[in-house]
Amino acid sequence: MSDKTGPAWGRLAIEQYFMVDFYRDLSLWYLANSTTLNWDSSSTETPDQQRCRLVTEFLSINILPLDLFHIPERLPVHTSLGSLRLPTAEEIDIILRPYRSEELRWHAMNAYTDEICPHLLRTYYSAEDQRAKDDAQMEKWIYSETFCEEAEWAVLDNENLFNFGPGPEDWCQIYDILPELAGPLSTENFLPYNGKISVKRCLEPTDFKEMHSYFRRDLASMKKEDPEAWHRDPNSVIESAGMGLQRMASSTYILIADEEAFRSGSLLVLYLDGLRRVVRGGRIDEEHDIANIVGIWMCTADLMEHSTISERYLVDGDLGRELYQLNEELLGDL
Numbered sequence: 001m002s003d004k005t006g007p008a009w010g011r012l013a014i015e016q017y018f019m020v021d022f023y024r025d026l027s028l029w030y031l032a033n034s035t036t037l038n039w040d041s042s043s044t045e046t047p048d049q050q051r052c053r054l055v056t057e058f059l060s061i062n063i064l065p066l067d068l069f070h071i072p073e074r075l076p077v078h079t080s081l082g083s084l085r086l087p088t089a090e091e092i093d094i095i096l097r098p099y100r101s102e103e104l105r106w107h108a109m110n111a112y113t114d115e116i117c118p119h120l121l122r123t124y125y126s127a128e129d130q131r132a133k134d135d136a137q138m139e140k141w142i143y144s145e146t147f148c149e150e151a152e153w154a155v156l157d158n159e160n161l162f163n164f165g166p167g168p169e170d171w172c173q174i175y176d177i178l179p180e181l182a183g184p185l186s187t188e189n190f191l192p193y194n195g196k197i198s199v200k201r202c203l204e205p206t207d208f209k210e211m212h213s214y215f216r217r218d219l220a221s222m223k224k225e226d227p228e229a230w231h232r233d234p235n236s237v238i239e240s241a242g243m244g245l246q247r248m249a250s251s252t253y254i255l256i257a258d259e260e261a262f263r264s265g266s267l268l269v270l271y272l273d274g275l276r277r278v279v280r281g282g283r284i285d286e287e288h289d290i291a292n293i294v295g296i297w298m299c300t301a302d303l304m305e306h307s308t309i310s311e312r313y314l315v316d317g318d319l320g321r322e323l324y325q326l327n328e329e330l331l332g333d334l
Helices: 013-019 047-059 089-096 102-110 128-142 170-177 205-225 227-232 234-241 243-249 259-264 290-299 318-324 328-333
Strands: 063-065 119-122 190-193 196-200 252-257 268-272 278-283
Touching: 013 047, 013 089, 047 089, 047 170, 119 128, 128 252, 205 227, 205 234, 205 243, 205 318, 227 234, 243 278, 243 318, 252 259, 252 290, 259 278
Parallel strands: 119 252
Antiparallel strands: 063 196, 190 196, 252 268, 268 278
């Protein structure tokens, strides 16, 4: 990938945010600002510290300009590149170039090219005596039916860049260097903002109103079909009936080739909401392969059936309470 170069400087979403604070007032971003709003050259922070803080801020933004989500060839006709703030040569050298390599900028430019296929991130690189076997397993995953055409942009496999460690949350470091992977995977969540088109990363509880009617229907059906399960563990029944809601809450998904994946041959699948919070997760079992996982995402309102819901999206979790919007009256009617 060393021959891959990224787009023009300032074209990528995080590079634009390094300069322009469209979070403070999205309308300002559309005015093609002539002054730097976010980067503070007089800050007591080191440049690395300031970039790290701005990346964290960028990842917490829910509403983003649609223009920042696609490379120019894929921009919808109703958007305009005229609103981008082009960096000066000095800003490129001081703010942008030190942040990441051209290879990473290329990956950022091409993230989610087909808006269906997830990224496959390798985070484990074994010792030399095991490396050949693990590399062969990686090749098997990469050249499956799903990745045979998407591997160039969808696979992230570079020991110098992605050897994050064995911890259960170490894979999250990918967002520090490729915040574009936070998604959303597709830009279907359009909304008008000051006459422009923007994208909502993370849905609000009110956005699930239509799906809630199906959720209540499925919950009533499950309770009727298996009353013992309802009395034994009502939360599990609610969470099973809420699979469609969990799918709506999932803005993207990612495949992780971690140490356990190489040991067991089973990739980790994680479904995440727009703010990188895990909705569900699990290992691809013998009955599924990558193509099945992509097909479920593309063609159904479900997630991988044997995946496990995260604690925050449980009925008693802070995000679950917002998602299911349960109350005593509703539960009593079911």
